[in-house]
Amino acid sequence: SQTIxxxxxxxxxxxxxxxxxxxxxxxxxxxxxxxYRQAAGRGLQLLFYSVxxxxxxxxxxxxxxxxxxxxxxxxxxxxKLLLSDSGFYLCAWSAGTGIATYEQYFGPGTRxxxx
Amino acid sequence: xxxxxQDPGPFNVPEGATVxxxxxxxxxxxxxxxxxxxxxxxxxxxxMSVYSSGNEDGRFTAQLNRASQxxxxxxxxxxxxxxxxxxxxxxKWGGGADGLTFGKGTHLxxxx
Numbered sequence: 001s002q003t004i005x006x007x008x009x010x011x012x013x014x015x016x017x018x019x020x021x022x023x024x025x026x027x028x029x030x031x032x033x034x035x036y037r038q039a040a041g042r043g044l045q046l047l048f049y050s051v052x053x054x055x056x057x058x059x060x061x062x063x064x065x066x067x068x069x070x071x072x073x074x075x076x077x078x079x080k081l082l083l084s085d086s087g088f089y090l091c092a093w094s095a096g097t098g099i100a101t102y103e104q105y106f107g108p109g110t111r112x113x114x115x
Numbered sequence: 116x117x118x119x120x121q122d123p124g125p126f127n128v129p130e131g132a133t134v135x136x137x138x139x140x141x142x143x144x145x146x147x148x149x150x151x152x153x154x155x156x157x158x159x160x161x162x163m164s165v166y167s168s169g170n171e172d173g174r175f176t177a178q179l180n181r182a183s184q185x186x187x188x189x190x191x192x193x194x195x196x197x198x199x200x201x202x203x204x205x206x207k208w209g210g211g212a213d214g215l216t217f218g219k220g221t222h223l224x225x226x227x
Contacts, residue, residue, distance in 0.1 A: 103149065109157075
């Protein structure tokens with residue numbers, strides 16, 4: 001069965017510090033991968049998605065970036081955090097081409113507080 | 116019109132009652148529809164996909180009305196463990212590696 005891991009679970013970082021959040025998926029090959037953010041009291045916002053190694057599409061212009069160095073690894077980064085970057089960051093995967101159900105499965109998330 | 120709109124609630128419902136939520140969506144090109152459940156400070160978990168013909172999974176029934184662009188979720192014989200936020204979700208585009216658009220959720224509280 002497929003599992004998705006995210007770490008760290010919680011993070012407190014000062015404004016202006018860098019960020020690196022990691023997500024890995026097990027039990028599937030060539031998944032589509034996604035990063036979402038959920039701010040307090042708001043819905044989930046899609047930040048980035050990837051259909052393959054090195055392929056990143058950005059949905060929202062901001063000071064965040066994403067990379068996919070391996071098939072089942074997705075990384076969210078920032079060089080300098082802003083207060084507005086606080087939120088609950090969720091990584092998700094879905095089956096790649098050939099199964100067009102679009103169901104997505106989420107990791108446990110990272111709760112980021114920028115101080 | 117918001118992309119996905121839900122009544123935020125909270126819905127306070129006695130245990131054993133039936134409760135229904137509706138959700139409207141704006142993108143007529145959306146092809147996939149889901150209900151997710153999110154517990155406090157946890158990740159969303161897929162509850163059920165919503166098919167054109169409607170579908171049922173135990174106490175849960177989902178319906179899709181493409182003409183009016185809304186989906187619904189019915190929970191019968193509600194349990195205390197059903198207390199959660201229910202997210203209405205539609206796919207953003209028409210195909211390929213699709214992002215999902217999430218509603219802000221309907222908060223359900225089942226009372227003993």
